[in-house]
Amino acid sequence: MIGQRIKETRHRNNLTQEELADGIISRTYLSLIEKGSVQPSTNVLIKLSERLNCSLNDLMSETSNFRYNDVEVFREIVFHEYKVEHNDFSTIPELMNKEYEKADEISSADCGRLHLLYAKYYRHEGDALQMIRQADQSLSKLSNNVINQFYIDALLIKTAYLVERGEVTEVLDLLEDTYAMIYPMNELNLGKLKILFEIIECYYRKEQYFTCRRLIDKYVDLERRMQVHYKEKELGVLSAKVAAFENDFEMLERLVDQSETEELILLKCYNLYKKGRIRECVEYFKSYPKNTDELKDDPLMLDIYNELKDKIGTL
């Protein structure tokens, strides 16, 4: 129950009821919440979660099996999540051997987080089959609770796998359904951006560039309102490609101004060519790699490359 989760998290933060409640609710009311005698409002839970340095979902997660020994497992999960976040997967096999996920006492939320760690490990190891199995198990366990950042991470692992297999339409359904569910939520701002970014990439793969433009504008607006940033460079590249498609050369010039990637170099060439600055275009085009294998999955960029090659490649 929520009260028990709050109490445990408060103890972990070495706070008294007085200290946790101060300025949010009365100390006595916090006592009632922890006992489970009352159901606090979401507003109160948000404020408490902020002071407890945890997410609202952490407090609202399914906790029927929550026991003190679970706290030890919880701490271990957080430890491994920190390591994985810093690209250190060396401790995961040891964690797997403990088979915490098979214990009856473990909550479905923690179980989901364990499977997510395993999925990330197998992704790092390049074992796609095990990765997708673990991601599916993670989603299955985490779907028992309110959607949280871990659910979104597991979903993105799964969708990346499906996109690789060409199942873009199915991925779009999954992503758009999830986005619709989390959009009204006041938290998960980064999660919203992550999902929206993947949706934009899917529409790009489906060559629906006008939809991409609409969603990119929505993404930028969301970033501005939430004051959260995610994959700015990647979005800049996508935006530049769409601008090229739309023949919006003013925008394209702004976006390729600091050409860092091969894709942006090609787009800069295209922009120079369209503006009649052929000599500069030729110079830039010489620096673009001649291997076009990476463009075979990007018809828009392949078209741009072929057009430039035909027009100026021989100059």
Added chain:
DNA sequence: GGCTAGTCGTCCTTTTCCGA
């Protein structure tokens, strides 16, 4: 039928008091 005011019950919260 639609709008408004009054009533009632529930939920959320606070204050006060008390015990460990």
Added chain:
DNA sequence: TCGGAAAAGGACGACTAGCC
């Protein structure tokens, strides 16, 4: 000092009756 119990107030939604 910390935490629990009881009582009470305020806000809000559901329901009903009266009026146009």
